Amino acid sequence: MITKLCARVRRPRPPAGGRKPRWAGRGIAQLIVMVLVVEVVMAATTVQALFMGPVRQPNGKPSLPVAKPFFPATTRFYTDPHNPAATWVRDHPHDRRASAIAERIAAEPQAAWLTETNESLVEERTRSLVRTAAAQRRLPVLVLYTIPQRDCQQLSSGGAGDTAAYGRWSEALTRGIGDGRAIVILEPDALAHMSCLKRRQQAERFAALSYAARALQRGAPRARVYYDAGNSGWQPARTMADRLRRAGIERYGDGIAVNVSNFNATADEVRYGLSVIRELRRPRLGVVVDTSRNGAGPTRKHSFCDPPGRKLGRPPTAATGIPGIDAFLWVKQPGQADGCAAGPGMFLPGYAYRLTR
DSSP: OOOOSOOOOOOOOOOTTSOOOTHHHHHHHHHHHHHHHHHHHHHHHHHHHHHSSOOBOTTSOBOOOOOOOSSOTTOOBOOOTTSHHHHHHHHOTTSTTHHHHIIIIITSOOOEEEOOOOHHHHHHHHHHHHHHHHHTTOBOEEEEOOOTTGGGGSTTOOOOSSHHHHHHHHHHHHHHHTTOOEEEEEOTTTTTOOTTSOHHHHHHHHHHHHHHHHHHHHHOTTEEEEEEOOOTTSSOHHHHHHHHHHTTHHHHOSEEEESTTOOOOHHHHHHHHHHHHHHHTOTTOEEEEEOTTOTTOOOTTOOOSSOTTOOOOSOOBSOOOSTTEEEEEOOSOTTBOOSSSSSTTOBOHHHHHHHTO
16 A cells, blocks of 8 residues: 555653653654655655556666556446345344445445356356346446366365366356446466466366457457456466466456455555566556455465455445556455355355454
8 A cells, every 4th residue: 555644753751840842842743744745755656656657667668558447437336236245234134233234345346256157057147147237337247266176176166177168158158248248357366376287287277268268258249358367475477477378368358357355455466467467568458456355455474364354445446547457346245255264255244344344
């Protein structure tokens, strides 16, 4: 996050007898003003370095420019009335936590995670989401999360049985979108988390992602596809750019998604996302950042699994004001467990409530 425009100043102890010299208050006030001025200058410099104009390379030449945010700043994202928080609030209207969860979480736009392996079910659900959002003139955010060997068979294991099944599944989902508008987040962790796969399996994963993105490009032309690119604390930008290329982003993708289900500060993820785009040398590509739970930043040890003390981040918006950053989104549905406090995807009202504090 941008440097805070304040600082704690240790007050000098008053002289013996408890009386302060007359110059003490004036001196402290001047010191505070000086600190504030320095902090403002540093903050402005940080904003300019992060978000304004092309970044200069060591040789002094500007790097590739970045595109303007793709979506109009007035874009409104879809709020599914059946999101986990909203469902819990309806079932527990008299719970003391219900009001805060309803106002701060349930009412905010959140992504819909598509994990049904049944092709007919995923097509039907996708079509319903897209059509309902269109009727409200809202833009839905859809997360494809059914890649074979999902999560390397760890906490969020599951997914399609093989690459062929995944291909049929992605075609069914594409038919569900049709000519509707949507943001599609393509397979969180699939590229960042590949160390568990053998070489043949990695090749199959690249092919599966490429196939899904190509199907969406051809069958859902108004959908915008963002490949998941991990986060700033995971893979180096160059490594991620190479994997994205092999997965077909240069031909079929519209951008990347970063910080999905993680807690890293927005400024760090903006910096990382734009560095991946520069490594790809495709300035037309945009970045979306998951801000659902990053209001307090990461823990000291960067725990990714239900860490305590986290807070809601910036609400979803396309008004980022940052070249190359298309939107801040709530991709992870706040209140859902990561797999440590409860089973992955289970809504925990206590955890959700603490995120609102």
